[in-house]
Amino acid sequence: MDSTPPFSTTRIEGQFEPDQGPGKHRIGLIVLSNDYVTERDFVNLRPSDDVTIFASRIRNTQSCSIETLPQMAPHISDAAALLVPEGRLDVVAYACTSGTIAMGYDTVCERIHAVRPGAKVVTPITASLAALDGLGAHKLAVLTPYTDDVNQIIAHHLTAHHKEICAFTSFHIDDNEVMAALPPDAIYQAALEADRLEAEALFISCTAIRAVDVVEQIENAIGKPVVTANQAMIWQALRLAGCAAPIAGYGRLLHHATPW
Structure with missing residues (x-):
């Protein structure tokens, strides 16, 4: 005979009103699979905890060439879809300068908007x-x-x-x-x-x-x-997300508190 007492918990009866969750300004970031730097830069340059960064990775080759860069295009939508799928995002940033040029900005936007139609798109270039x-x-x-x-x-x-x-x-x-x-x-x-x-x-x-x-x-x-x-991408992503706070120590671009 099982003598284990029945499991029970105490239910919280008080009512609460859900808030908007973490991050007044929400930025999704698509980072290359072998990028060590961009995610760090975005987190380090946040002007406050009101800005939240959500990162996803996209498959990339070790070699950077005009032959390999366009190979990322088919994977952009999948990477964007992994960014808090049910949550709000103000901006999605695709973090590859040369890749954006090789594929075309319109292609990057199209692949992101296929799964994130309401988000603004930022690229480094x-x-x-x-x-x-x-x-x-x-x-x-x-x-x-x-x-x-x-x-x-x-x-x-x-x-x-x-x-x-x-x-x-x-x-x-x-x-x-x-x-x-x-x-x-x-x-x-x-x-x-x-x-x-x-x-x-x-x-x-x-x-x-x-x-x-x-x-x-x-x-x-x-x-x-x-x-x-990265500095420019952070600058534009913050402003498109509605955050125009100045950031000291990273060049005069980020010293500006208002968008141009």
Whole structure:
């Protein structure tokens, strides 16, 4: 005979009204499977606990090339669908600069809106162009980690959007693991070499590198605005989510409390 006493619990009888859950401003983030940096940057640069980041991963190859980048397109909807499926999102950010260009911004939007029709879409390149426009920067010095097949599509995209490239400097890396392992000090030194007197701003492409760590130091050294992929993506995502709080220590772009 089973002598185990019957299981029972005490039911809470008091009434409660559900709130909206965590995060007044909610940002969904699609991060490449081998990206070590972007999710960290988004969390570190949140201006307050009112901003909540929900991240999902998308399959990506180790090599970064114009052949491999478009291979992510079929997986974007699946990654977006994993972002708190029943919850509200203000913005979905797709965290690949070169991938957005290789696939096309419209393709990225279409794949995200297939499962998140109400969310605003942010990408690193569209955010960077908006940031550069807001800063009044037309003539650019450009720094990337990419090999020249990818550099070429970056340059073409910038010039197609009415930017003049004064100089284009690159680490010539095609391995995403190596990109993530670039020390911030190496990025800082490369940025000083990449700058040109006639450039109105320095643009540092790629979400996989730790450029955000040294953006303020670079600006102080060269005396002009610096826009990085993650910094710009965070800036635009926050503003589209309704949060325009200034963030100190990460370049003059984030010092602005209001959107342009």
